[in-house]
Amino acid sequence: MAESKKSQNKDINNLDKRIEAIEEILAAAAGGDFSAEIPIVMEEADVLTSVETGINILISDLGDEVVQSNKRADQLQEKLDLIKKQRQAIEELSTPIIKMWDKVLVLPLIGTLDTRRSQKLTESLLTEIALTQSKVTILDITGVPTVDSAVANHLLKTVASVKLLGAECVVTGIRPEVAQTIVHLGVDLTGVETLSNLSEGLKWAFNRLNMRIVEEE
Amino acid sequence: MTTLQIKEEADIVRVRSTARSIARGIGFGLVDQTRISTAVSELARNIYVYAREGEVLIEELSNPRHGIRITFTDKGPGIEDIELAEKDGWSSSGSMGKGLPGAKRLMDSMEILSKPGEGTTIIVAKWLPE
Amino acid sequence: METDAIPILKLKDFLIVSIQTDLHDRMAEHLQYDILKRISQTEAKGVLIDISALEMVDSFIGRTLADTARMASTLDAEIIIVGMQPAVAITLVELGLSLGGVQTAINLDEGYDLLEKQLENRYFDDAESEKDDQSEAADDNSAD
Known part of the structure; x- marks a missing residue:
């Protein structure tokens, strides 16, 4: 009983700092920076650690996804530019006077x-x-x-x-x-x-x- | 942003040539410059003929697209039936009735706000081709 | 108002008008009257109106030009609009004004040729029909 109370106390002691870290990471992600990670000390794993790990994985996946999606958007834009150029070429070709x-x-x-x-x-x-x-x-x-x-x-x-x-x-x-x-x-x-x-x-x-x-x- | 007053007939010429030079500055081609100044001439004349005086506001647009927006405001008799006024060949002044529908065809968009007895506001816009 | 007047030149049977300035409505109306007056004074058979310097023609100017052409033809003179700019032509058609019935020419030379040809044809037609009448009369005589 006494020991469990002690570990809970330890959690609470770190809680403010750790939540602050989570907030910072989320704010960075919202701003488009997916590089930062929540520091995790595995030896002192507790209930919040799995949440922190989950957030880290999500943010790293999100970062990858955004990179992919930007690449796709660039490719799409390239294709659109190509179509535009081709359309101009066709228009010029098809209207000789x-x-x-x-x-x-x-x-x-x-x-x-x-x-x-x-x-x-x-x-x-x-x-x-x-x-x-x-x-x-x-x-x-x-x-x-x-x-x-x-x-x-x-x-x-x-x-x-x-x-x-x-x-x-x-x-x-x-x-x-x-x-x-x-x-x-x-x-x-x-x-x-x-x-x-x-x-x-x-x-x-x-x-x-x-x-x-x-x-x- | 340029504001011009319409008080006498010569103002029609002043307004349309100002609109033309602003359109040229924005980057419109020769045909579009002509379309814009012609539409402006029609709408400025409407103010002079129906309301005697009014105001024209010319703005350059850059968001979301590049273009020009021109707002015509008067405190004249207003338009009773906007739908009818937008029809080709209809006129309450004995002209040819090409003014409103013609101006609409020459621009990319036209919006008419009018209350009989209170006045009319007409907003037209044209976008720079991509 | 005097300074606003657009000069109307006479060249043989025809009148030549060159509009070099942006026309405001009253100027267009004055020009209409001046042209008709000169036609009746000089008995001109045709009028060339050069609008190559006009950067825009709206419904008022368009209608005034078309009306002037119709009025002139009741005074026995043909009006030819010369040198309209491409952008002006495109805009006029989109405005819904095709100036149907108004004769046009690409430049003054072509306009002048067109007027001369119409003038010749007119006298030629008259001569033809007179000749026809005479030959018919001759036929009648021979039948007798």
């Missing part, structure tokens, strides 16, 4: 047209028209898989801004199924010159420039 003839530009559209892409496309097309002082622009949509009302709307906006600049615009490469969806969706393309293919578009462009292609005899 070709000077077909003096004052004639061709923009072959490939892939889907969302708001962001169509805004960028319109911006670079208009800049190129202003730079080359072109009179005719051919928008070829052979490479556009589907034309829904959103895509049609983007096209209409592009055509309208080209016209405001003072250039003419023709849309070529409308495939039969695209023609079907355009009509089914009730998209109004009046006011937009449309032709079946690029070579018709080029003939139209020459016509607008008062030029004719003549076969040699």
Whole structure:
């Protein structure tokens, strides 16, 4: 009875200091420092020692986990940066503006047209028209898989801004199924010159420039 | 942070050119500068036409993203039906009704707070593309 | 107000206006009136409005330009808007203003050519129809 009371007293004597140590360790961990440990004297093991050991293990595991998780986050960020770079590369690759003839530009559209892409496309097309002082622009949509009302709307906006600049615009490469969806969706393309293919578009462009292609005899 | 007063018609020009130069300073491209100054012109004119006078606050935003925020405040008649005012082609002044819906399309966000008889506050923002 | 006036130059059958300053609303309205007045004084058949220096066109300026074009055509003159900046064109379309019915040209040369061609076509069309009338009359005569 007397001995057990004595050991309890010993525990209590150390208690304040030891709890303080636990608090410090936890505060350090909360601040992101997982390196410190609660000092443990195994020879004097008591009820609190297992708690202290448990906290030490948890904090060390947590430290490892945080390192791992940071590494994963870095890897993820690297991948995101790569995707961003690739997207830029694809955007640049898929939107060449070709000077077909003096004052004639061709923009072959490939892939889907969302708001962001169509805004960028319109911006670079208009800049190129202003730079080359072109009179005719051919928008070829052979490479556009589907034309829904959103895509049609983007096209209409592009055509309208080209016209405001003072250039003419023709849309070529409308495939039969695209023609079907355009009509089914009730998209109004009046006011937009449309032709079946690029070579018709080029003939139209020459016509607008008062030029004719003549076969040699 | 820049605060400008709208009291006369020439202030519309002053406000939109100030907004443009602040947008340029933040790093917006030429097309976005034009979008911002055009939206500002529409909203500043609304103050002049409907409320006669008011105030425009232009702020640079950096958290969570970089951008610009412009707040238009007036103590004019207010907007009876905000939903209707945001519709294309609707106007109570005989203009074309492109002002509010147009400005909304040119910016990334638009918030309208209005009480009939007390005034209107319109907050628009645009973010710098990543 | 005098200093605010935008000069309107006459060149043969046409008028040339170059807007070099940010237009405030009253200036735009004045310009509209000045252009219409000059058209009627000079009997000009066309007007080139160069807006290449304009950094923005909002709904008020856009509407004023479109209205001026319509008013001019009732005075028998065609208006051509010349040299709109790409950023301005993009913004106008997003604003919801496509200025339908307003003629545009990429530069003054093209604008001038366009006006001349329209003027020629007009006289040519008139001449054509007169010739047609005469030949029809001739046909009638021969039938008799």
